[in-house]
Amino acid sequence: MSARRFLVEPAALEGQLVQLPPEEAAHARKVLRLSPGDEVQLIDGRGRRALAVLQSLNKKGAVCRVERVETLEPPRPRLVLCPGLLKAPAMDLLAVKLTELAVDQVRSMLCARSVPRARDATAKRERWQRLAGQALKQCGAARAPQFLAPGPFEEVIKQAPASALRLLLYEEETGLSLAQALVAAPAADEVWALIGPEGGFSEDEAAQAGQAGFVPCGLPHTILRAETASIALASVIRFARG
């Protein structure tokens, strides 16, 4: 079924007939070789999924008739991941994997030890959002994370609400593990997690985050690449309970 899932604009699911975006229509016709009458899924990337039937399909485009629309409950807790900005291939991998892992928001941060700079912040954001949309069609998740343009570390940490469980993955932290931090705050409805760039957080950043209410904790046994730490953390938040 995954091959027959198409991403449409949220507004499109308001009507009964939906025109597929040109790229999706071409994919349906040339790659999937679908025909009128075939069942397809339409997702809007924001939690709604429609069962639909392909009504027409030709060089000019594709039109689907919506049979049923359902709104999928977002997983809990709400998860806001804040990775230090990484080089492009690592950020691309994150855009895809954090979509599969149903992360709600990704706020990348410019840290003291971030190598890439914030040039083309809007283009970066748009690229990650596009990669996330492609990933959605493959994975079955109903929502793409919302990607924000990279922002300064100091600004990002201020945005976390006091009601959220705020975690700082910090490799210098050997006292408290992620598991222990989660046991201490089992009912959080929202989690914000800061993950350092390659090279980790500076001592000053760790101190700032601590003052802003972030609990420093570590992943024992090994030192992960920065992108792997983000993926591992999202995995634990999503799958270690429930």
Add this chain to the structure above:
Amino acid sequence: MSARRFLVEPAALEGQLVQLPPEEAAHARKVLRLSPGDEVQLIDGRGRRALAVLQSLNKKGAVCRVERVETLEPPRPRLVLCPGLLKAPAMDLLAVKLTELAVDQVRSMLCARSVPRARDATAKRERWQRLAGQALKQCGAARAPQFLAPGPFEEVIKQAPASALRLLLYEEETGLSLAQALVAAPAADEVWALIGPEGGFSEDEAAQAGQAGFVPCGLPHTILRAETASIALASVIRFARG
């Protein structure tokens, strides 16, 4: 420090003077521009790590003097991951990420829905082992997983000892989550986990695994790509407790 970590043969750490492999010596000289007297780490990929000092370094090679050798305790539980064989890029990603996540053994399986076939099984195994060695130098893990050549599903599931917690990640399973399966068996000293290829396990395979003592469980909220499921599962086993 990660840039100054070198992989050597296990036997090399028996002596006090260690000759770096030619590739490592060239890297130390040309890329890292190290000089005699510089401190380096030597790892054998099997849990031993030596603090050493570079004694000589030239076109002919590099020799280190070992100051101290320590054996790092393996993380518990022992984790044997059995992914359905995937296409080469996905397997390459797994080789790296499962090394970072300190997986002990990787036994890839030829499943009913595996697309790649078992051609060049030895070459595949050697490639993954080499990628794991490179990954070791970048992360701080002390051991590379042991990669086995791909084997038939039926053979792999027979190898799991009865004392191990045996898990089958099965997307048709909506009754029991991974978290619930782990709660039910908290003290396992060894975990074996089967993860399907793209397309998942066949019903017949799921039945066979069940008869062999594997507990079917699912990852709620989303359907992950096969390689992401392996990474997520290893993350949960390694970091959700302790």
